[in-house]
Amino acid sequence: MIDELDLAFDEHADRTRPRHRRGRGGKKSSGKSGVAFLMAFILLAVLGGGVYFGYNKVKDFFVAADYSGEGTDPVQVTIAKNATLTEIGNTLVDSDVVKSTKAFVNAAGDNPRGKNIQSGTYKMRKQMAAKSAVTLLLDPKSRITSGVTITEGQTSMQIYATLSKATNIPVKDFQAAAKKPVENLGVPDYWFKRRDNKPAATASIEGFLFPDTYEFDPKLNAEQILKVMVDRFLTVTGDMQFADNVQNNLSVSPYEALIVASLTQAEAGVPKDYPKIARVAYNRVYKANMPLEFDVTANYWLELNGKGAKHSGKLTAAEIDDPKNPYNTKSKRGLPLGPIDNPGQAALQGAMQPAAGNWLYFVAIDKAGNSVFTNDYEQHRKNITQACRNGVPLC
Structure with a gap:
């Protein structure tokens, strides 16, 4: 293949300079030149496809997997006290509320109030878009409140x-x-x-x-x-x-x-x-x-x-x-x-x-x-x- 590529580039070289050629006769040389062009085209196509495939793989690596829409079946999720956004995301993934922790963390980061999510039990839905999950966690109506105050000195x-x-x-x-x-x-x-x-x-x-x-x-x-x-x-x-x-x-x-x-x-x-x-x-x-x-x-x-x-x-x-x-x-x-x-x-x-x-x-x-x-x-x-x-x- 390398010889043919050399020949292909030779066709575009300065024709006034003497060069060594392996083939004999103009007709045979012309055929090899066509093959070289075809091979070069195929190689470039393969390389281009590889670049495109690689780009999509890299893009998929940086773009977090996410559901779309407002979700399906209702589910209750308990957020632990002092949980980080990553820990909250893991909890939501475990309950199939969001598709990936990264999608949730990104959505919470994009929301100005994303760091204000409180601990407690929430009414959520399965397979929600991360953005929708964040919105629901910030809605007081979604939180199941059962606060019980025990005062000092009670038996x-x-x-x-x-x-x-x-x-x-x-x-x-x-x-x-x-x-x-x-x-x-x-x-x-x-x-x-x-x-x-x-x-x-x-x-x-x-x-x-x-x-x-x-x-x-x-x-x-x-x-x-x-x-x-x-x-x-x-x-x-x-x-x-x-x-x-x-x-x-x-x-x-x-x-x-x-x-x-x-x-x-x-x-x-x-x-x-x-x-x-x-x-x-x-x-x-x-x-x-x-x-x-x-x-x-x-x-x-x-x-x-x-x-x-x-x-x-x-x-x-x-x-x-x-x-x-x-x-x-x-x-x-x-x-x-x-x-x-x-x-x-x-x-x-x-x-x-x-x-x-x-x-x-x-x-x-x-x-x-x-x-x-x-x-x-x-x-x-x-x-x-x-x-x-x-x-x-x-x-």
Whole structure:
């Protein structure tokens, strides 16, 4: 082929210059020249086709695969919290909502609000154009909202009622799911260890259901919902380095500090008093070897037995000092069996970093919930008298 190409180009060369020719006679040379032209044409055609084919391949590589139109069958898709656009695209591809992650990422990038896609569950359609999928994810009407707010200090029983109302899952399902916090809900077993050698409420999830606003996937069951809340608790306390701090700085176990946080949450009228009330608890239990005498533990036992909570002044002596109550802090020394509610981050912080002070007593001094603190019992009695004068229902 190379010889023939040479001949083909020879035909267009300067004919005045002598050259070596392989053929003899003009006729034969002319035939070879025609063949050379034909071969050159075919080669150029092949090369041109290859370039075109290669261009299309490269173009396909850079142009992401995409569906067209508004989609077909409805489907629910859950976008995880803090998911990147690529992670969202992968989720949509897995549900056959978009054809490729790249198409979705490109469409989101072209949309001025593309980075504003929120976590949650959405009503989507299968096989949508990526641009249409982005538009639907940014439409508030597409989002299935099931926001549930759990407030600080709610007990597990109160939380079950709140969750049941929001999800239509029976309370008994939550109660059943909560019976094995370690095995079923992911509470690490070290959280139930105590340094004071007292038993722990190992069959209770109390204290581990972190107060927050949640948007649960509608497909979750009771156990999965409680696990989401436990995971949130572990994340928050992990970020705070709660376990390390209380063990290293206070010489108490994380479980004991969690109990103090729950007591603080229940007793304090205002958040600023959390660190001081926590200090009173630590002082009475670990320094003065005194009973806590926190009335809130009596109320918790009443609730566990299906009875309503009462103001401190309305509790009877038998209710405050019930010998059957494992949460009794009137006559039993030390911390109770376990947490009595689910404390928020501020109460956890107060238990982790209690205020410095030698206080042993406190009382809410006004209707706003502010407390006064002292280490002198006679002064404490005077503070109670003043609280009663201020209309606090203690007397």
